[in-house]
Amino acid sequence: xxxxxxxxxxxxxxxxxxxxxxxxxxxxxxxxxxxxxxxxxxxxxxxxxxxxxxxxxxxxxxxxxxxxxxxxxxxxxxxxxxxxxxxxxxxxxxxxxxxxxxxxxxxxxxxxxxxxxxxxxxxxxxxxxxxxxxxxxxxxxxxxxxxxxxxxxxxxxxxxxxxxxxxxxxxxxxxxxxxxxxxxxxxxxxxxxxxxxxxxxxxxxxxxxxxxxxx
Ligand code: PRP
Ligand code: URA
Numbered sequence: 001x002x003x004x005x006x007x008x009x010x011x012x013x014x015x016x017x018x019x020x021x022x023x024x025x026x027x028x029x030x031x032x033x034x035x036x037x038x039x040x041x042x043x044x045x046x047x048x049x050x051x052x053x054x055x056x057x058x059x060x061x062x063x064x065x066x067x068x069x070x071x072x073x074x075x076x077x078x079x080x081x082x083x084x085x086x087x088x089x090x091x092x093x094x095x096x097x098x099x100x101x102x103x104x105x106x107x108x109x110x111x112x113x114x115x116x117x118x119x120x121x122x123x124x125x126x127x128x129x130x131x132x133x134x135x136x137x138x139x140x141x142x143x144x145x146x147x148x149x150x151x152x153x154x155x156x157x158x159x160x161x162x163x164x165x166x167x168x169x170x171x172x173x174x175x176x177x178x179x180x181x182x183x184x185x186x187x188x189x190x191x192x193x194x195x196x197x198x199x200x201x202x203x204x205x206x207x208x209x210x211x212x213x214x215x
Contacts, residue, residue: 001169001189002169002173003169003172003173003176003189004189006172006176006180007180008176008180008181008182008183008184009172009176009183009184009186010048010049010183010184010185010186011186011189012044012045012048012185012186012187014044014048016044017041017044017045017187018187018188020037020040020041020044021041021165021166021187021188021203023037024037024038024041024165024203024209025201025202025203027204029209031209031210031211031212034209034210035088035210038088038089038092038137038165038206038210039088039089039091039092039095040092041089041092041165041187042088042089042090042091042092042093042135042163043092043093043095043096045163045165045185045187046092046093046096046097046133046163047096048185049133049161049163049183049185050096050097053072054072054073054074055070055071055072055073056070056071056073057069057070057071058070058071072097076126076129076130076131077097077099077100077101077130077131077132077133078100078101078102078103078123078124078127078130078131078132078133079093079094079097079100079101079102079103079132079133079135080102080103080104080105080123080132080133080134080135080148080152081102081104081105081134081135081136082105082106082107082134082135082136082144082145082148083104083105083106083107083120084106084207084210084211085136085137085138085206085207085210086134086135086136086137087210088137088206088210089135089136089137089163089165090102090135093133093135101124101130102124103121103122103123103124103127103132104120104121104122104123105118105120105121105123105134105148105151105152106118106119106120106121107119107144107147107148109140109143109144109197114140114141114143114196114197115143116143116144116147118147118151121151123152123155127152127155127156127157128155128156128157128158130157130159131159131161132152132157132159132160132161133161133162133163134148134149134152134160134161134162134163135163136148136162136163136164137164137165137166137203137206138164138165138166138167138199138202138203138206139162139164139166139167139168139171139172139175139184139186140168140170140171140193140197140198140199141168141170141171141174141193141197142170142171142172142173142174142175142178143174145162145164145171145175146174146175146178146179148162149162149175149178149179149182150178160179160182161182161183161184161185162175162182162183162184162185163185164184164185164186164187165187165188165206166186166187166188166190166199166202166203167184167186167188167189167190167199168189168190168191168192168193168199168200168202169189169190169191169192170192170193171193171199172184172186172189190202
């Protein structure tokens, strides 16, 4: 599969992650459990995506002796969920890095054209200098992901990573064509999009399932 060979696209295959994503897919999984699992999946994905964080040696006095041991250095991290569904991943990421800043980008997909529309953007000060992790459970056509990254680049951001839970091959391809330099972390690569640009088999509408607005 072409998408599997793209540089900077990282497929996560930890069995715990796959297990949790399978429960997310199940239409019988209710809002409460869905929300909890999205958070847990974000922790597992974030753990991998943050693997490259730099550390510096600091002095520490253990009960036994003095030592120089690693601590994360230069914590200018910012998590940017794409509203609404990305909000479900923020808590998990903040469990990993509680001091990170959080920005918000509001995008909704037009139900007919499937094109994303921006309706909100609030980002922390000196966003251009921060290491940014954009969060959205679903990468379908990739339109929302591309728009979010475009917006951040227009604000001068250079260090951007995108984390999604489920991706369609079409979305990965689109995103990679536009932003091959942006690392893309994917929890599961699905088969295709359907005629409504929903991911198959997917999990349905992530925002609706997180917030209980399923029609
Ligand atoms: C969903 C999802 C992504 C987008 C993915 O959001 O959370 O943002 O669709 O689709 P794309 O890759 O084709 O752009 P939606 O627009 O449904 O908004 P919501 O989170 O408020 O429900
Ligand atoms: N947005 C979702 O929430 N789910 C999809 O399958 C596609 C877009």
